[in-house]
Amino acid sequence: MSYFSDYINYTHIEYLQQKKLYRSTIFAGIGAFTGFIALFVYGLCHLCFEDIMVSAVYSDGIFYYINYPLRKLSEFLPFSLAELLLYVAIICFTVFLIITIYNTVVAVKLYFRIKRSGKHPEKRFMFRAAENFALRISAVFCFLIAAFIFLGGINYTGATFAERAGYRLGGYTVSQLEELCLYLGQNVSNTRQALVTNPDGSINEQYYAYTPYRLAAEAKVAYNRLPAEYNSRHKDYPVVKFAYSSNIMSNIHITGIYPYVFPESVVNINTPIMSLPHTVCHEMAHQRGFAREDEANFIAYMACLQSDNPLMAYSAYYTAFTYAMDELYYYDSITWKIIMNAVDSGVRDDIEREHAYWKQFDTISSDFTSSVNNTYLTIMDVQDGVQSYSRMVELLLAEAVRSGTIE
Numbered sequence: 001m002s003y004f005s006d007y008i009n010y011t012h013i014e015y016l017q018q019k020k021l022y023r024s025t026i027f028a029g030i031g032a033f034t035g036f037i038a039l040f041v042y043g044l045c046h047l048c049f050e051d052i053m054v055s056a057v058y059s060d061g062i063f064y065y066i067n068y069p070l071r072k073l074s075e076f077l078p079f080s081l082a083e084l085l086l087y088v089a090i091i092c093f094t095v096f097l098i099i100t101i102y103n104t105v106v107a108v109k110l111y112f113r114i115k116r117s118g119k120h121p122e123k124r125f126m127f128r129a130a131e132n133f134a135l136r137i138s139a140v141f142c143f144l145i146a147a148f149i150f151l152g153g154i155n156y157t158g159a160t161f162a163e164r165a166g167y168r169l170g171g172y173t174v175s176q177l178e179e180l181c182l183y184l185g186q187n188v189s190n191t192r193q194a195l196v197t198n199p200d201g202s203i204n205e206q207y208y209a210y211t212p213y214r215l216a217a218e219a220k221v222a223y224n225r226l227p228a229e230y231n232s233r234h235k236d237y238p239v240v241k242f243a244y245s246s247n248i249m250s251n252i253h254i255t256g257i258y259p260y261v262f263p264e265s266v267v268n269i270n271t272p273i274m275s276l277p278h279t280v281c282h283e284m285a286h287q288r289g290f291a292r293e294d295e296a297n298f299i300a301y302m303a304c305l306q307s308d309n310p311l312m313a314y315s316a317y318y319t320a321f322t323y324a325m326d327e328l329y330y331y332d333s334i335t336w337k338i339i340m341n342a343v344d345s346g347v348r349d350d351i352e353r354e355h356a357y358w359k360q361f362d363t364i365s366s367d368f369t370s371s372v373n374n375t376y377l378t379i380m381d382v383q384d385g386v387q388s389y390s391r392m393v394e395l396l397l398a399e400a401v402r403s404g405t406i407e
Helices: 002-047 051-066 068-075 081-116 123-150 153-157 161-165 174-193 212-224 246-251 276-287 293-304 310-331 333-342 345-359 364-379 385-403
Strands: none
Touching: 002 123, 002 153, 051 068, 051 153, 051 161, 081 123, 123 153, 161 293, 161 385, 174 310, 174 333, 174 345, 174 385, 212 276, 212 293, 212 310, 276 293, 276 310, 293 310, 293 385, 310 333, 310 345, 310 385
16 A cells, blocks of 8 residues: 555656656756857857947947836836845745755655665656756746846947047056045045034934935936936936845945846945945946946946035045055055045045944955955956956046046
């Protein structure tokens, strides 16, 4: 009776397994084909078409329209749909994994019971649930790759902002870098003194104009004031969404993210106030087709300076100043010290406060996140990985020379 029952169960489960495996194989095949087409198109754009053509056709056209329906959906939601979908994906993956483990355990037990009866069931029977899991996850991964490429990843193959704007990069002297640091130091000090502060000198985050959600709305207005060369020709982009999981983002050193599979800029609301406006504008730059990190940093700098809110101007100069000073320290630490001592004490205090904030989250997980981001950028042909953020300094120098700020 026991053997007969086991054999019936075995036959029934094997039939169901083979049926699921057949469907999963088809699903995986469609996913692999879709991923292949996406990678082929990406390679075609990268190797066969002129960068400026990719920018004109995709970045300034297709990129906007292909994301339009999802952007409009995002506008009507008070929360980040991208963040919600991430939670749903994690829950679904976990549930699917648990079910797979359970089915595998049941299959293994049944396999050995039948084998002890003198029969020889197929060994593959024990692991078909795992095969089904692997096939479906692989298919989902391929679809995500395709979505990433078609919904924004192609922007990495387009012309750089410097090429489109006619900037000359490289060839600048340490003297010009010092001039840039002096210019930024003066402006960061002036804008810092214009801010409303607490008795201890820190920025008053409760001041009505400095609430994060108002900053996001003001960032959108600031972007619409940017000249065309610094901005997308389209203006109707939704505002940034602030993450409910901001505490988690802080723990892994993430200030913001633009997940290309869903066109929504998501920002860590706990980002220190002196950097928050620039971070908001940085993610909005990605949303407008500026994929490279140095370009997003520079465009965010230019956008913040268009705002009437002094905090946004301060955030622009603060971020630019810290990047430029990091570069100067490498070449001339003595001049770096002179300039740093000359800026407003509030600026130096803000640098220390921001450093202290992120220092408390220096963990293995934050190091891992940085490594993943570095790998991602390298794969996208950003050769210096996370160091590319600091290439903003080259764009700052180019802009300063062109505008006559420095010689």
